[in-house]
Amino acid sequence: MAFSAFATGTAKEQAPRRKSKIALLLLLPGILYLMLFFLVPLVSLVITSFQQPVPYGDIGEFQNAFKWENYVDVVNTYGEHIFRSFAYAILATIFALLFSYPLAYFIGVKARRWPLLQNLMLVLVIAPFFISFLLRTLAWKAILSDESFVVTGLKALSLMAPDAHFTGTPAAVIFGLTYNFIPFMTLPLYSTLERLDTRLLEAGSDLYAKPAMTFFKVTVPLSMSGIVSGVLLTFIPAAGDYINASRDFLGGTGTQMIGNVIESNFLVTLNYPAAAALSIILMAVILVMVTVYVKRSGTEDLL
Amino acid sequence: MASGTFAESGADLELVGIKKRFPGFTAIEHLDLTIPAGSFFALLGPSGCGKTTTLRLVAGLEDPTEGSILIGGKDVTKLKPFQRQVNTVFQSYALFPHMTVLDNVAFGLRRRRIEDPVAKAHEALVLVELDHLAARKPQQLSGGQQQRVALARAIVNRPALLLLDEPLGALDLKLRRQMQLELKSIQEEVGLTFVHVTHDQEEAMTMADTVAVMNKGEIEQLGAPQDLYELPRTAFVANFLGQSNLFTGHVASTTSTSITVDVEGAKITVPTKRAQRHTGEVTVGIRPEKLHLHKDEPKTAAGTNSIGPGRIIDVSFSGVSTQYTVAVPGLDNLTVFQQNTTFGPIAHEGAEVWATWEVDHGFGLQDDPGAAPRFPADTDTATIAVQKRRALKSELEES
Numbered sequence: 001m002a003f004s005a006f007a008t009g010t011a012k013e014q015a016p017r018r019k020s021k022i023a024l025l026l027l028l029p030g031i032l033y034l035m036l037f038f039l040v041p042l043v044s045l046v047i048t049s050f051q052q053p054v055p056y057g058d059i060g061e062f063q064n065a066f067k068w069e070n071y072v073d074v075v076n077t078y079g080e081h082i083f084r085s086f087a088y089a090i091l092a093t094i095f096a097l098l099f100s101y102p103l104a105y106f107i108g109v110k111a112r113r114w115p116l117l118q119n120l121m122l123v124l125v126i127a128p129f130f131i132s133f134l135l136r137t138l139a140w141k142a143i144l145s146d147e148s149f150v151v152t153g154l155k156a157l158s159l160m161a162p163d164a165h166f167t168g169t170p171a172a173v174i175f176g177l178t179y180n181f182i183p184f185m186t187l188p189l190y191s192t193l194e195r196l197d198t199r200l201l202e203a204g205s206d207l208y209a210k211p212a213m214t215f216f217k218v219t220v221p222l223s224m225s226g227i228v229s230g231v232l233l234t235f236i237p238a239a240g241d242y243i244n245a246s247r248d249f250l251g252g253t254g255t256q257m258i259g260n261v262i263e264s265n266f267l268v269t270l271n272y273p274a275a276a277a278l279s280i281i282l283m284a285v286i287l288v289m290v291t292v293y294v295k296r297s298g299t300e301d302l303l
Numbered sequence: 304m305a306s307g308t309f310a311e312s313g314a315d316l317e318l319v320g321i322k323k324r325f326p327g328f329t330a331i332e333h334l335d336l337t338i339p340a341g342s343f344f345a346l347l348g349p350s351g352c353g354k355t356t357t358l359r360l361v362a363g364l365e366d367p368t369e370g371s372i373l374i375g376g377k378d379v380t381k382l383k384p385f386q387r388q389v390n391t392v393f394q395s396y397a398l399f400p401h402m403t404v405l406d407n408v409a410f411g412l413r414r415r416r417i418e419d420p421v422a423k424a425h426e427a428l429v430l431v432e433l434d435h436l437a438a439r440k441p442q443q444l445s446g447g448q449q450q451r452v453a454l455a456r457a458i459v460n461r462p463a464l465l466l467l468d469e470p471l472g473a474l475d476l477k478l479r480r481q482m483q484l485e486l487k488s489i490q491e492e493v494g495l496t497f498v499h500v501t502h503d504q505e506e507a508m509t510m511a512d513t514v515a516v517m518n519k520g521e522i523e524q525l526g527a528p529q530d531l532y533e534l535p536r537t538a539f540v541a542n543f544l545g546q547s548n549l550f551t552g553h554v555a556s557t558t559s560t561s562i563t564v565d566v567e568g569a570k571i572t573v574p575t576k577r578a579q580r581h582t583g584e585v586t587v588g589i590r591p592e593k594l595h596l597h598k599d600e601p602k603t604a605a606g607t608n609s610i611g612p613g614r615i616i617d618v619s620f621s622g623v624s625t626q627y628t629v630a631v632p633g634l635d636n637l638t639v640f641q642q643n644t645t646f647g648p649i650a651h652e653g654a655e656v657w658a659t660w661e662v663d664h665g666f667g668l669q670d671d672p673g674a675a676p677r678f679p680a681d682t683d684t685a686t687i688a689v690q691k692r693r694a695l696k697s698e699l700e701e702s
Contacts, residue, residue, distance in 0.1 A: 202364050203397035205384040207411035207460070217410075221401045 049276035060270030070277045078261050078278060085258040086285065088170065089239035092177035093185075096234050097227070099178070100185040104226070105219075107186075108193030125186050137176055137249045141167055144175075144250070168252025176244035184233040192226030193219075228297050236286055258282050313496035314375030314388070314463035315340040316361060321370035323356055323520075327698045330356040332520040334370070338498060338513075343490050345499045345511030349543070351691035353520040354500045355394075358466050361498065362391045375463055385414075390457035391466040394473075396449050398441035404428070404452050405437040411460040427459035428452075430489065447478045454486070458493060467499040471506060483510050504544050508532065516540050532590075536579055536669045541588050548637050549588040549668070557581065561662060567633035571608050571665065578667025586668040592640040593664040596627065596650060597657045608665065611657030613637065618648050625649075629656060 049070055051062040075082070103125070111118040128136055143150055144166045154160040166172050196219065204214035220227070242259025245251035251260070258278060265275035321334040331353045338344045346354040359365040361372060363384035371380040379387050390411065398407050405424050412420035428434040431451035433444075441449055450470055457465055467486075471479045487510050490497045501507050507514045508528035515525040516539070524531055524540045532544055541547035552566035563572045564587050573587045589608075601609055613631035625648050629637040637658055641649060650656055 197395075197397070199393060199395050199397045200399060202384070203391075203393060203399070204410075206362055206364070206389070206391045206393075207456070208385045208414040209410070210385055213414060218399060224401075 045276050045279055048272050049280050051273045051276075060272070062272055067273065070273045071281065074274050074277045074281065077274075078258070081256055081258050081261045082278075082281065082285070084255070085239050085282070086289075088174055088177060088245070088255075088257060089235050089241075091174050092181065092238045093231055093235045095174070095178040096182050096185040097231065100182055100189055100230065101227075104186050104189035104193050108190045109196055109198065112194075122190070125183050125190075128183060133180060134243065134249075137180065137243055140176060140179065141249055144172060167250055168247075168255065170255050172250040173245045173255045173257075176250040177238045177241060180241075180244065181234040181238055184237075185230040188229040188233065189223065189226040192223045196222055224297060228294060231293070232290060236290070239286055240282055313341045313494055316464055316496065316498065317373040317376075318357070318361075319371050319373065321357070321360060321372070322368045323353070323360060323365065324368045328695070330520055331360075331367075334520070334522065336515065336522065336525075338496060340375075340496055341494050342512045343487065343497045343499065343510060345501060345507035345514045346517055347501055347504055347507040347514055347543070348517035349502055349691055351695045352517045354502075354517050355468055357517075358391070358468050358498065358500050361464065362389055362466055363387050388460075388463040389466060390460050390462040390464075391468060392450075392453045392457045392470045394468045394470065396441075396453040396470075398449060398452055398456070400441055402440075403437065404433065404439050404441065404444070407441065407452060408437075408456045408459050410456065415460070424455075424459055427455040430458070430492075431455045431485075446473050447482065450474060450482065451485075454489070458489065458495070461493070462495065464496050464498065467497060469501055470499075471501075471503075479506070486510060508544070514544075516543060518543075534577060534666050535588070538586060538588075538668055538670050541666075541668065546591050546638055547588040548591060548594070548635070549586055550634065551584060551586045554582055554585055562667070564667075569610050569631075569634065571610075572662045573665040573667045574663060577663075577665065579669035580667060586670060587665055588668060589660050589665050591626070591638040592624070592642075593660045594637070594639040594658045595660065596629075596639055596641060597659060598650060598654065599657075601657055601659050606662050607659050608662055609657060609659045610634070610637065612655045613658070615650055615652050615654050615656060618650075618652055620648070627656075629658060631658075 047064060048062070050064075050066050050068060051070075052065040052067040054061040054063050103121075107118055107121045107125075111121065142148060145151065146165055146167070151160065151166055155162055155164075160166075200218055200222070201214055204218045205211070209217060239257075240259050242257060242263050243249055245255050245257040245260055247253065251257075258281075262275045262278045262282070265271045265278065316336075316338040318334050318336040321331055321336075323329070323331040334353075334357065336357075346357060348354045356365060360367050361374075363379070363382060363386075367380065371378055373379065374387065374389065398404075399410065402410070405421065405428070408427055409420040409424040412423055417423065425434055425437065428437055431454055433448060433451055433455065436444060436448065441452065444452065450473070453470065470486075471482050474482060483506060486497075486499075499507070499511060508531075511528060513525065514528050514531055516523045516531065518539045524536050531540060535541035535544060535547070538547075538549060541549065550564065550566040550569075550571055552564040552571070554562050555565035555570065556563045557575075559575075561572050561574050562578055562581050562585070563570050564585050571587055575581060578585065578587070597611075600611065601607075603609060610631055613629040613634075615627050616630045616636070617626075617628035619626045620643075622643070624640045624642050627639045627641065627648075627650065629639060631637055639658060
């Protein structure tokens with residue numbers, strides 16, 4: 001007894017010390033990578049956001065300063081775009097969740113008896129990734145453009161007004177966002193639902209819960225980790241997306257999102273401080289929203 | 304289902320002409336069964352004999368291919384599980400991992416909008432002596448504690464019928480014994496009808512008022528545990544419920560009270576009323592603990608059967624008793640249990656012995672020996688169970 005207690009005690013003391021050295025060594029590339037490509041750009045972005053134009057300088061020439069008014073200016077100028085970004089992203093996330101949950105449930109639970117079907121459907125969910133994001137969105141632009149058979153067909157059936165458009169409307173942008181991020185929602189949902197113990201559903205039914213009640217009291221809470229990661233994987237990139245809302249793709253002048261504004265400030269008007277300030281705001285708002293959301297859904301251990 | 308109220312008392316269960324077919328195989332051939340209200344009923348059988356399917360049919364988790372299910376005289380065949388006043392203690396316990404123990408127990412009460420679910424859940428937890436762990440999550444409990452939570456979660460609903468699907472299977476021996484006694488006393492306390500499914504014959508015999516032995520989707524024999532043990536009607540029951548020495552032979556002579564079977568020259572007498580068949584090829588048997596070993600040839604006496612001489616080929620000590628295997632020329636090996644009333648075995652390996660038993664202890668079986676000749680050694684309980692499971696698995700995989 002005494003011997004074994006002694007032995008395990010020393011083993012326990014030794015193990016973490018050895019492990020921590022190896023762990024540090026293994027972590028080193030990751031830490032270096034993050035320092036170089038995340039921390040340094042972040043600091044540089046923060047510095048840029050406080051810069052002011054060089055007096056009598058060229059367009060795009062800025063000097064270091066502490067011009068916090070940049071933030072007030074961009075919020076005043078682009079408040080509408082910021083709001084629109086989050087509204088679109090939230091709507092796209094909700095639609096993606098409503099679309100993906102039944103799909104993931106079918107693949108992960110109902111199709112368990114047919115592994116072949118399960119794999120086939122998973123491939124179909126991932127298949128869009130084989131084609132570039134830009135190309136897919138362009139293809140949708142072609143499908144939904146005014147000359148396309150979809151729109152002309154709907155107009156011929158009088159389901160659309162003769163002078164109405166689909167591309168360039170908020171609906172088209174939200175549609176594009178939803179479509180593009182569905183795999184990011186479906187896959188984490190699938191991975192949690194695939195592990196769902198269906199005996200618990202039987203237990204729910206045995207304990208007088210109707211199917212809908214069992215779904216909300218048992219299935220949803222048990223797949224919460226998948227819902228949270230799917231929502232994060234969809235919402236965060238969707239809020240900053242500038243492809244779908246761009247005029248070259250599914251958007252129009254009235255659908256510009258924060259990503260489009262940042263892009264035009266950086267690349268067209270060369271107003272680097274404004275673009276940087278917008279980026280920081282985007283990041284901060286996402287961080288706050290995600291924190292509140294994760295706290296609310298009771299899955300802090302995911303972060 | 305009356306919502307918001309408890310069942311007044313246990314209800315009786317009636318299965319009429321139940322047949323259940325799965326794609327590729329038939330789980331239940333034809334089942335008629337009546338379980339009286341307030342009784343502790345055990346369905347005993349090897350894996351794959353259809354006992355769990357029977358339970359799932361009663362719970363409503365499966366639909367019968369044919370036949371009907373009546374609970375308390377009401378036909379519930381078409382009702383969904385959540386509409387039946389039946390609760391199940393699942394083999395896997397199936398506790399909701401995201402809820403506390405208390406919420407698990409209150410789940411059924413809340414769904415039925417029964418008043419004061421929390422207080423009633425606490426009461427049920429007190430009954431299983433786990434109220435102090437009410438705030439824990441199921442994963443933080445031991446196997447035995449989880450089992451008791453599962454029991455409390457089912458009992459708290461006061462179902463007309465409580466189904467137990469091998470609930471003690473995952474527990475170690477000591478805990479299982481303890482839980483068997485607790486289950487029995489809870490059943491007596493609450494007066495519900497318990498239907499207990501198990502493959503453990505000892506468990507079935509200690510707990511149940513009535514035991515039904517199931518084999519291949521049919522009930523082989525039904526009765527009080529003692530009756531089943533002392534007077535098995537079929538070879539399956541004789542071997543599944545404890546062990547038996549079986550002999551097959553022609554009936555050589557018949558008196559008004561007994562029949563005598565000639566087994567390879569040995570004459571074995573069985574009381575007529577304890578034998579199911581009285582002519583032709585008959586299989587008779589005797590329980591190993593009813594046999595007595597003698598080192599010298601016993602005198603032939605009326606009222607006893609005697610076999611021998613044979614040679615002891617194995618002696619195994621198991622604490623309370625010692626098991627001897629005796630090879631008798633012309634017969635199958637005999638198994639004999641002798642109480643260890645003195646120190647050490649009474650005979651050693653290789654010793655020549657005779658075995659005797661009282662005629663009144665023997666029994667005659669119903670099986671037609673021609674159909675199942677000589678009960679080959681590979682039909683013992685464990686082998687049957689393994690074979691059944693393999694067959695089922697392969698069939699399930701095919702479908």
